[in-house]
Amino acid sequence: xxxxxxxxxxxxxxxxxxxxxxxxxxxxxxxxxxxLPGIGAMAAISLLLPxxxxxxxxxxxxxxAGVYYGAQYGGAVASILLRLPxxxxxxxxxxxxxxxxxxxxxxxALFAAMASSFVGSMLGILVLVLLAGWLSRAATAxxxxxxxxxxxxxxxxxxxxxxxxxAKGFAMIALGMLLGCIGxxxxxxxxxxxxxxxxxxxxxxxxxxxxGLFGVAEVIGNVRDPDRQGVAERIGLRQMAPRREDLxxxxxxxxxxxxxxxxxxxxxxxxxxxxxxxxxxxxxxxxRQPERFGHGAIEGVSGPEAANNSAAIxxxxxxxxxxxxGDPIMALxxxxxxxxxxxxxxxxxxxxxxxxxxxxxxxxxxxLLLLVLNLPLIxxxxxxxxxxxxxxxxxxxxxxxxxxxxxxxxxFDIVAVAGIGLAGYLLALARFSPALLLxxxxxxPLIETNLRRALLISRGDPMVFLERPISAGFVLAIAALLLLxxxxxxxxxx
Amino acid sequence: MQRDWPDILGGFALAACGAAAAGWAWLHYDLGSIxxxxxxxxxxxxxxxxxxxxxxVALPALRRSGTLPRAEPWAACAVLASVLTxxxxxxxxxxxxxxxxxxxxxxxxxxxxxxxxxxxLAACVTGLTVLVFRLGLQMSLPxxxxxx
Numbered sequence: 001x002x003x004x005x006x007x008x009x010x011x012x013x014x015x016x017x018x019x020x021x022x023x024x025x026x027x028x029x030x031x032x033x034x035x036l037p038g039i040g041a042m043a044a045i046s047l048l049l050p051x052x053x054x055x056x057x058x059x060x061x062x063x064x065a066g067v068y069y070g071a072q073y074g075g076a077v078a079s080i081l082l083r084l085p086x087x088x089x090x091x092x093x094x095x096x097x098x099x100x101x102x103x104x105x106x107x108x109a110l111f112a113a114m115a116s117s118f119v120g121s122m123l124g125i126l127v128l129v130l131l132a133g134w135l136s137r138a139a140t141a142x143x144x145x146x147x148x149x150x151x152x153x154x155x156x157x158x159x160x161x162x163x164x165x166x167a168k169g170f171a172m173i174a175l176g177m178l179l180g181c182i183g184x185x186x187x188x189x190x191x192x193x194x195x196x197x198x199x200x201x202x203x204x205x206x207x208x209x210x211x212g213l214f215g216v217a218e219v220i221g222n223v224r225d226p227d228r229q230g231v232a233e234r235i236g237l238r239q240m241a242p243r244r245e246d247l248x249x250x251x252x253x254x255x256x257x258x259x260x261x262x263x264x265x266x267x268x269x270x271x272x273x274x275x276x277x278x279x280x281x282x283x284x285x286x287x288r289q290p291e292r293f294g295h296g297a298i299e300g301v302s303g304p305e306a307a308n309n310s311a312a313i314x315x316x317x318x319x320x321x322x323x324x325x326g327d328p329i330m331a332l333x334x335x336x337x338x339x340x341x342x343x344x345x346x347x348x349x350x351x352x353x354x355x356x357x358x359x360x361x362x363x364x365x366x367x368l369l370l371l372v373l374n375l376p377l378i379x380x381x382x383x384x385x386x387x388x389x390x391x392x393x394x395x396x397x398x399x400x401x402x403x404x405x406x407x408x409x410x411x412f413d414i415v416a417v418a419g420i421g422l423a424g425y426l427l428a429l430a431r432f433s434p435a436l437l438l439x440x441x442x443x444x445p446l447i448e449t450n451l452r453r454a455l456l457i458s459r460g461d462p463m464v465f466l467e468r469p470i471s472a473g474f475v476l477a478i479a480a481l482l483l484l485x486x487x488x489x490x491x492x493x494x
Numbered sequence: 495m496q497r498d499w500p501d502i503l504g505g506f507a508l509a510a511c512g513a514a515a516a517g518w519a520w521l522h523y524d525l526g527s528i529x530x531x532x533x534x535x536x537x538x539x540x541x542x543x544x545x546x547x548x549x550x551v552a553l554p555a556l557r558r559s560g561t562l563p564r565a566e567p568w569a570a571c572a573v574l575a576s577v578l579t580x581x582x583x584x585x586x587x588x589x590x591x592x593x594x595x596x597x598x599x600x601x602x603x604x605x606x607x608x609x610x611x612x613x614x615l616a617a618c619v620t621g622l623t624v625l626v627f628r629l630g631l632q633m634s635l636p637x638x639x640x641x642x
Contacts, residue, residue: 054631168501171508171547174540178515181537190523190533193515216577223569223603390604391611394597395619397573401580401596402627414581418574425570429563430500448536460529 003129006349010357014365019059019358026063027366030070031374035078035384039396040088041071042435043218045332046210047396049339050403057340058355062362064333069121069312069363072272073370076113076305077381081106089272089308092280096293096300103296107239107378108246112298113305114374116254120306121367123258124265124313129360131266131314132349136321139346145454145464149474151324151447154268156478158327159436160485161274169436172427176440177447179204187452199412206335208404208413209441212420213434215400219393220425235382237375246298253283253299257306265311268318268326272311279307313363320344320356324443328435331442498560505552509545516541569603576600588638589628593620 013019033044044067052060075090080097093113100109142150159169182193183203194200242250257279264275283303284293293300316333318326323344325331337344342355349356374381404413424434458464465471519537526532580596587595597616604612627633 165551167547167550168504171505171544171551174544174547175508175511178512178537178540178544181519181540185533188524188533192519192523192533192537216573220566220570220573223573224566224605388606390601390606391615393573393604394576394600394615395622397576397600398580398593398596398619398623401577401584402623402633405581405584406627406631406633411581411584414584415578418577418581421577422570422574427504429565430504431563432504444540451536452531455528456530460527462528 003133006353006357007129007361009353010359010361013058013354013358014062014361019062019362020365022055022059022063023066023362023366024369026066027070027073027370028373030067030072031074031370031381032384033067034071034074034076034090035381036074036387036389036392039218039392040214041068042210042329042332043214044071045329045336046207046214047399047403049207049210049332049336050406052336052339053407057337057342058352058358060336060340061333061355061359062366064336065316065359065362066366068329068333069309069366070370072305072309072312073114073117073374074381076117076301077110077378078385080109080113080301081382081385089276089312090305091273092276092304093301095280096295096297099294099296100298100301105296107235108242108298109296109301110235110378111240111242111375112246112250112301114371116250116257116302116305117309118367118371119254120258120261120309121313121363123255123306124262124310125360125363127262127266127310127314128317128363131317132321132356135317136346136349139322142322142346142470143454143468144450144457145468146470146474147322147324148447148450148454149465149471149478150268150322151443151450153474153478153481154318154324154326155440155443156481157268158439159433160481163485165431166485166489168432172432172434172436173440176437176442177444179209179437180441180444181448186449197412199410203445204441205404205407205413205416206332206339206442207407208416209420210332210335210438211400211404212417213424213438215396216417216421217424217428217434219396220421221428222389223393225389235378237378240375240378242298249298250302253279253303254306256282256286257303258310261307261310262314264307265314266317266326268324272308272315272327275311276304276308279303309367316359320348320359321346324446325439328439331439335442496559496562498555498558500563501555501558501560502552505548505550505555507548509548509552512541512544512546512548514541516545566603572599572603585636586640588636588640589624590620590637591639593623 014023029044033039045064048064048067072089076093078084079090079094080101083094083098097109155173159173160166163169182200184191184201191201260279261275265272280300280303283299284290287299315326315330318324319330319334325334400417401414404417427434454464465475516538519534519541523534524532525534576596576599579599580592583592583595594616597619598612601612601615628635628637
């Protein structure tokens, strides 16, 4: 199927009312949780997982993806107005967005964030379409050894790049992979770590794990936050109109940010937070007057916002073409697809064109909706910032409980959520990343299956990982990353 | 000197988990060979890896000062008690009572005094829950306590 046919198929699929509504729902909900500090995209996607049981796999993916990129738009609002990043990806936006708001230019900063997000997404979609076709053709040459090595590379990259304490990240991934071992072993039928509980035969429930780690644990961490002081300013369309000078300063940072983002988003393990930081650093370096940064430079809003949105879109490349999630959010998306019995892989573009092209089209529709709706609705989002968390979180908890219960109708799962929530809270307190745990949990069983298959094919010869050129490349990259982080750790100690 | 307790306790706890998992898998599941790995091989390897990583986190932290994170034991207890009340009470108390009770318990640690808003919130959330999950999504849940 040519790209053009694909796009037409996708558009006609995504514009059906029964599908479009989930796209709208997703981006609206995403913006909402992005605006609210205290609940991130991870929590929102976890909360929505049970609902996806009731709709088709395609619509589920479109809705969850909408939450993800919608949250990027919303996250910028809280970052700019309150210096409280609604999502980690928008933390950088606060550096210059908040000073702009303080000097009475909040509207312009919001406009810059939204316009840049839109441009970033559009470039991301372009890169996604080009890369996905190429990668899914290349991926037909992948064997079990290559898959295993690539997944390990993703895990190593996720816990080393941009992390101060890689050992803590690795520990979380190992713990997640161990949790992934619970349940019936597919190869031998052995029941591992089930301790006689029939509820554990299918393994730890992904929905319960995600809700515990990101719903309950995040609620606990935010319960005692005092009410946020009302945002004084009223922001309407008139306040958002940029000056001519602002317009002149925006396009280049947008393009640079979007290129950075679409490159790093597609790599496994790096993702959108890193690309927004890199984009900010780049803008600062190329600026004629770097001293303006930190005092309300519009480039410092434009670049990172374009970067994190394009990265959010190209992150789908490895997930959809190889079936390998590059970051924890993608791991949740993959989990949602697996719930529906869809295993993404190189064949998916051909076998289920609606899935891939429908998603691509929904990216375009969703981002256009975000731009068109958010500009006039900005006043409503700003007033959402005033909702006290104390009125929201009890409802969130009930939603978590009933959501988990609805999956299998077992109260065991609700009790499990409480336990997982406590563990997640303690881990977050000790600054261990629960997101990496989830990534390990989803990738662990895939790695085990491919590792066992690769060794079976090679008759027990571990050299297979170095003899196949693709896997050797991944192993080399893993070694390089490990050496680099070891070197950094040694240098820090001196 | 304030010890780096998060790393020390977290590291040792993870190491203990890893060692326990590896030991259990070693004793109970078939390890197999490299060519044909058994059900136990992967968990044993992961357990050992986690043990080593936990020690790598914990041991250097013993000789280092650190800051204590701000824990909220009161908030944690209330939230967990709320989830457990809902989970264990759902079949016995019915949806209405379990929801109202869970909301009240959850709202205890909120930084705002008074019972009025708590009761109002419980009523609102209960109403919404019944409306959405019972009437809207048609989930089969008992609404009222089971008598007798």
